[in-house]
Amino acid sequence: MKKWLKLLSLVIFPALFLTACDDDDDNDGMSAQARVMVIHASPNSPAVDVLVDDKKVNSAGLTFPNNSGYLDVTAGQRNLKVNAAGTATSVINANANLEENKSYSVFAINILANIEALVLTDNLTAPASGKAHVRFVHLSPDAPAVDIAVKNGPVLFSNRGFKSATDFTPVDAATYNLVVRLAGTNTVVLDLPGVALQNGKIYTVFARGYAAPLAGNTNTLGAQVIVNN
Incomplete structure (x- = not known):
């Protein structure tokens, strides 16, 4: 399980993951929204839980190669964690600047010994007819x-x-x-x-x-x- 701790330092994603968290971005119940999907793509890693601002959002451990679906979260700076299922051991622990009306995919990738995250901004512009x-x-x-x-x-x-x-x-x-x-x-x-x-x-x-x-x-x-x- 110690190998999972390698991702505690994964706060280096350009334009997405920042080094400080400011909970003051939650203005009210009408706050603008962003969406985040977590995908388990590490072939020898155990099931995981997904937490947004320390609140678990999945009902069962997310297993390889499944995904959480898009999670609606308040835009602004949010704390995202991916934990080994049923534990407090974080495989991803990062503060994210989520832009209003944008969608993101966070892939947990690589083998357990070198586990890391790949973050993509998802362009969901509607396709043309046909x-x-x-x-x-x-x-x-x-x-x-x-x-x-x-x-x-x-x-x-x-x-x-x-x-x-x-x-x-x-x-x-x-x-x-x-x-x-x-x-x-x-x-x-x-x-x-x-x-x-x-x-x-x-x-x-x-x-x-x-x-x-x-x-x-x-x-x-x-x-x-x-x-x-």
């Missing part, structure tokens, strides 16, 4: 850089390494057979058949798990889809 928006995030800690392509079709995202994230990208609303290939090659490392991207929807697809699982760990390389709207 379109969906999709982004890809590479969160498999031992997988090489990859391309994501339509099977027998074009490359959608190229040369994405661990911890990298694309922007939300418009695509035609349809059901796709996707493949994940070693970057710059035709070598398929993961098939993603039947990925349905619906009209008007916004999606995050992230690679998760191990390319070569550790002993006793069954979290093999796969993909997880989040519907962001």
Whole structure:
């Protein structure tokens, strides 16, 4: 459990995580809102609890590779904690400057020995008619850089390494057979058949798990889809 303490110092996220907390930002019940989603993407880490200003917001421990859904929080400086489930041990403990009407994804990533956080600002602008928006995030800690392509079709995202994230990208609303290939090659490392991207929807697809699982760990390389709207 000591390894979880490494994230106590994770207050270095540009433009998001600050070094001081000011609870005076809570003006009244009509305060402007922001939204935060926490995603458990560390393949050998235990379940976690999510706390906003020390109030637990999940009813059961969040397990790999699931997410909390968006949590409505008062905009301004908030304290966010992700704790090992059922304990007071924080894996993320940071003060966040959450901007009004913005949405954020906080991914707990990497193996337990090197656990860290990846924070993304989510652009949830509505897609044009007939379109969906999709982004890809590479969160498999031992997988090489990859391309994501339509099977027998074009490359959608190229040369994405661990911890990298694309922007939300418009695509035609349809059901796709996707493949994940070693970057710059035709070598398929993961098939993603039947990925349905619906009209008007916004999606995050992230690679998760191990390319070569550790002993006793069954979290093999796969993909997880989040519907962001």
